[in-house]
Amino acid sequence: MSAILVHAPGIFTTVQDLGREGFGxxxxxxxxxADAVSLRIGNRLVGNPDGAAALEMTLLxxxxxxxxxxxxxxxxxxxGPSLDGVALPMWxxxxxxxxxxxxxxxxxxGARAYLCVRGGIAVEPFLxxxxxxxxxxxxxxxxxxxRKGDRVEVGAANSLFRKRSLSAKALESLGPRKVIRVTDxxxxxxxxxxxxxxxxxxxxxxxxxxxxxxxxLEGPPISLDTSREMITEGVSLGxxxxxxxxxxxxxxxxxxxxxxxxxxxxxxSADLHSLGQLRPRDEIRFxxxxxxxxxxxxxxxxTLLASEEIIQE
Amino acid sequence: MRKSxxxxxxxxxxSDQSLLVYLGEEIAFENHQRVLKLLRxxxxxxxxxxxxxxxxxxxxxxxxxxxxxDHDELQSRLIPYLGGLDREPLPAPRxxxxxxxxxxxxxxxxxDVAEMHGMTAAQVIELHSSPIYVVYFLGFAPxxxxxxxxxxxxxxxxxxxxxxxxPQGSVGIGxxxxxxxxxxxxxxxxxxxxxxxxxxxxxxxxxxxxQIGDHVRFRxxxxxxxxxxxxx
Numbered sequence: 198m199s200a201i202l203v204h205a206p207g208i209f210t211t212v213q214d215l216g217r218e219g220f221g222x223x224x225x226x227x228x229x230x231a232d233a234v235s236l237r238i239g240n241r242l243v244g245n246p247d248g249a250a251a252l253e254m255t256l257l258x259x260x261x262x263x264x265x266x267x268x269x270x271x272x273x274x275x276x277g278p279s280l281d282g283v284a285l286p287m288w289x290x291x292x293x294x295x296x297x298x299x300x301x302x303x304x305x306x307g308a309r310a311y312l313c314v315r316g317g318i319a320v321e322p323f324l325x326x327x328x329x330x331x332x333x334x335x336x337x338x339x340x341x342x343x344r345k346g347d348r349v350e351v352g353a354a355n356s357l358f359r360k361r362s363l364s365a366k367a368l369e370s371l372g373p374r375k376v377i378r379v380t381d382x383x384x385x386x387x388x389x390x391x392x393x394x395x396x397x398x399x400x401x402x403x404x405x406x407x408x409x410x411x412x413x414l415e416g417p418p419i420s421l422d423t424s425r426e427m428i429t430e431g432v433s434l435g436x437x438x439x440x441x442x443x444x445x446x447x448x449x450x451x452x453x454x455x456x457x458x459x460x461x462x463x464x465x466s467a468d469l470h471s472l473g474q475l476r477p478r479d480e481i482r483f484x485x486x487x488x489x490x491x492x493x494x495x496x497x498x499x500t501l502l503a504s505e506e507i508i509q510e
Numbered sequence: 511m512r513k514s515x516x517x518x519x520x521x522x523x524x525s526d527q528s529l530l531v532y533l534g535e536e537i538a539f540e541n542h543q544r545v546l547k548l549l550r551x552x553x554x555x556x557x558x559x560x561x562x563x564x565x566x567x568x569x570x571x572x573x574x575x576x577x578x579x580d581h582d583e584l585q586s587r588l589i590p591y592l593g594g595l596d597r598e599p600l601p602a603p604r605x606x607x608x609x610x611x612x613x614x615x616x617x618x619x620x621x622d623v624a625e626m627h628g629m630t631a632a633q634v635i636e637l638h639s640s641p642i643y644v645v646y647f648l649g650f651a652p653x654x655x656x657x658x659x660x661x662x663x664x665x666x667x668x669x670x671x672x673x674x675x676x677p678q679g680s681v682g683i684g685x686x687x688x689x690x691x692x693x694x695x696x697x698x699x700x701x702x703x704x705x706x707x708x709x710x711x712x713x714x715x716x717x718x719x720x721q722i723g724d725h726v727r728f729r730x731x732x733x734x735x736x737x738x739x740x741x742x
Contacts, residue, residue, distance in 0.1 A: 218562045223718050224649050224652050224655075323712060382525075383523070429656070431565065431569065432571065434525070434573075455564060455647065463526070464525075465525075466576060488523060488580075492526055
C-alpha cells in the first residue's frame with residue numbers, strides 16, 4: 198500500500214472524515230472534519246466519495262512526502278502550500294510524482310486546511326469512521342494527532358484521474374462567514390430581550406482555549422434567568438451554551454453528547470463549516486434567523502454542493 | 511419557538527436538525543423509564559431519517575436529516591411511538607459490579623469529601639458502596655455513565671478548578687451524581703477512588719461496560735486487589 202511520510206506534523210494534524218453518527222447512546226460524539234464543506238469538495242476534486250478520510254491541519258501545516266505517485270487537492274484555509282518548493286494552487290487536483298514533498302506553512306486566513314488524496318487516507322475504522330476523537334484517543338491514526346516519522350497509508354483509488362477544479366463562483370458562495378446565523382436554542386426563553394440584544398448586537402472574540410470540542414467566546418456577558426434549574430440533556434452540534442459567567446461556548450464536532458448549561462441559540466447547519474475556520478482572536482457576530490430560513494439555506498447549500506457545475510474539468 | 515405538548519411529552523426544536531423530546535420535567539425514575547422505552551423503540555423500529563439519539567435524565571435529543579423532513583414531520587412520526595410507551599416492556603436491568611480502590615492516590619479528594627460532610631473516610635466508602643445505582647445515560651466521553659442514586663449525604667460541589675487530567679478509571683462525585691472516567695480526560699468531579707476495570711474497550715462487545723438502564727454497585731477493594739485486577 199502506498200503511504201505518506203510525515204516529516205513535520207504541524208501544530209495539530211489529524212485524520213478526519215465526515216464523522217460517526219448514531220453512537221450518542223454510548224456517549225460517542227460524531228467528530229469528523231471541522232470544515233466538512235472543504236473536505237467534501239477536496240474529495241470530489243480527487244475523485245473520492247465525499248466522505249473519504251483526509252488530513253486536517255490546524256493553524257500551521259506540516260510537510261509530507263508521497264512514497265508513490267498520487268493525486269491530491271488542498272482545500273480549506275490557505276496555509277501557503279508548496280510542492281517541492283514550488284507554490285501549489287488550492288481547490289484543484291494535482292498530480293504528485295513519486296517522492297514528491299508537499300509542505301504547508303502558517304495560516305494566511307482561516308484555521309484549517311485539508312490535504313485530500315485520491316484513494317483517501319486508510320486507517321482502521323472505529324465505529325464506522327476514520328475520524329480521530331482526540332479526547333478519548335479513539336479513531337484516526339492511533340487515536341492521536343500525527344507526529345514526525347508517522348507513516349500514513351493511502352487507500353486504493355478506483356476511478357480514473359481527471360483534472361478537476363472548483364469554480365470561482367462556488368468558492369465564493371461556500372466560503373466561511375464571520376456573521377454566524379443562528380436559530381433559537383431550546384432555552385432561548387431563559388434569556389430576556391436585553392440578553393438577546395447583547396448576543397446579537399455585539400462582536401464576540403474567539404478565545405485561545407477553543408478546540409474541536411468547543412469554541413469559547415469572549416464578549417459582554419449575557420445574563421440569564423438563574424432561578425431556573427437546568428437538567429442535563431442531549432446537546433446538538435453548534436449549540437451555543439451560556440456559562441454562569443455569561444460567556445458563550447459553541448459546542449463543536451468533538452462535543453460532549455450531553456450538557457447542563459442553558460443554550461440560547463444554535464448555529465444553523467449551513468454555517469457549521471464556517472466555525473471550523475475560526476482562529477483564536479477572530480471576531481464573530483450572530484444573526485438570528487427563523488427555522489424555515491435555516492432549512493432553506495441548508496437545502497440551497499446542499500443543492501450547490503451536489504451540482505455538477507461547481508466542478509470544472 | 512416551537513413548543514407543544516402531547517400528554518406529558520413536550521417537544522422543542524434544539525437546532526435546524528434536531529428535536530428535543532421531553533418526557534418529564536424533573537429527574538425521576540418514571541421519566542427515565544419513558545426515555546429508555548422511547549430509545550429502545552426507536553432502536554428496534556428505526557425511523558429512517560433519524561441520524562442520532564442522545565438520551566438523558568428525562569429527555570431524548572433526536573438528530574435527523576433536515577433535507578428529508580422538518581420538526582413537524584418528525585414530531586408526527588413520533589406520535590405512534592409515544593402512544594405505545596406505556597405498553598412497551600423493559601427487560602430486567604443488567605447488574606454490574608465495579609471494584610473500586612478508595613482513597614490514597616486512587617481517590618485524592620476522599621479526605622476532603624469526608625470533611626465536607628463531617629464523616630470519616632470509611633463512612634464515605636461505606637455509604638458510596640452501599641446503594642444500587644442506575645445508569646441514567648452515557649455522556650461527556652465515550653462510556654461515561656451518569657449514575658443516579660447517590661446518597662444525599664454524599665452530594666458534593668464540583669471542584670472550582672477542574673483537573674486538566676483525571677486518571678483513567680477514576681470514580682468521582684459531581685453534585686448529586688457519581689460516575690467513572692473511562693479515559694484520562696479533564697474533569698471537575700471530586701475523585702474518591704479508582705477502578706482497575708476498563709470502562710470502554712474497542713475490542714469488547716458492547717464496547718462500553720455500562721449501558722443505559724444498567725444497575726451498578728461499587729465494591730471496595732484493597733490496593734493489592736487493584737493491582738491484581740489491573741494486571742489481568
